[in-house]
Amino acid sequence: MEVQETRVQTDRVLTIPNILSMARLVGVPVFLWLILRPEFGGPESDGWALLVLMLSGISDYLDGKLARRWNQISSLGRLLDPAADRLYILSTLVGLTWREILPLWLTAVLLARELVLLVMVGILRRHGYPPPQVNFLGKAATFNLMYAFPLLLLSDGSGWLPSLAAIFGWAFAGWGTTLYWWAGVLYVVQVRRLVRADAMAD
Numbered sequence: 568m569e570v571q572e573t574r575v576q577t578d579r580v581l582t583i584p585n586i587l588s589m590a591r592l593v594g595v596p597v598f599l600w601l602i603l604r605p606e607f608g609g610p611e612s613d614g615w616a617l618l619v620l621m622l623s624g625i626s627d628y629l630d631g632k633l634a635r636r637w638n639q640i641s642s643l644g645r646l647l648d649p650a651a652d653r654l655y656i657l658s659t660l661v662g663l664t665w666r667e668i669l670p671l672w673l674t675a676v677l678l679a680r681e682l683v684l685l686v687m688v689g690i691l692r693r694h695g696y697p698p699p700q701v702n703f704l705g706k707a708a709t710f711n712l713m714y715a716f717p718l719l720l721l722s723d724g725s726g727w728l729p730s731l732a733a734i735f736g737w738a739f740a741g742w743g744t745t746l747y748w749w750a751g752v753l754y755v756v757q758v759r760r761l762v763r764a765d766a767m768a769d
Contacts, residue, residue, distance in 0.1 A: 584634035587626040588647035594619050595654045602662035602720070613720055616662075620717045623655055627713070649701050652709050653681065659716040668723050676744060677712075680751045687758045694765050699757055705750035711743030 601616035630648065634640045660677060663669040688698045718736030722729045 582634070582641060582644070584630040585641060585644050585647060587630040587633070588644060588651055591623050591626050591651040592647065592654065594623055595651070595658050598623070598655070599658040599662055602659075603665060606665060613723070617717050617720060620655070620659070620713070620720075623651075624710075624713050627652070645700070656709070656712055656716075657681075663716065663719060666723065668719055673740070673744065677747060680748050683751050684754060687754050690758055690762065694762060696761060699754050702750060702753060704746055704753060708743050708746035708750050711739045711746060715739035715743050 598616055598619040601612040601619065605611045627648070630644070634644060656677070660669065660674045664671060664674045691698060715736050715738075718732045718739060722733035722736050
């Protein structure tokens, strides 16, 4: 959601952008269930899983646009959007790693970045600061990963289409992982500056 970097304009909860974000959150367990069904003896549901993932990406784009256009940027929306992003990334990592589509090392690299950010949030709270807002690099990384994951899921097969999906999927995964960590480093730098400023003020 692009509105993370703009000011809050409403305290309303039931706005269209917030409802879209809530729907994305509801879709997380649905997506995970669909992608793991074959692993537990159920029918393959990759097509439905891809549809849920694509709808999530569309709603992620729309909630920011609509919030800005309709002056419905809210504090709740600023929390829901990154929460939905991270849960989709986490659920996709679990599903694709379980099915051995993603290598374990890549999952570990992405989860390590989340752990670093979690530590930074804890440090900020200890100093009385809110969690860092989503920056452009972080959002670009998320978009790359959200393109990569459905393509990698589509690559789980044989033929020219899965082969083509694998090429583009791994390209997006590479860029997404690099940007994901770059954004994480910027968060660490931001937190370090705030903590240092607090220490100097004391």
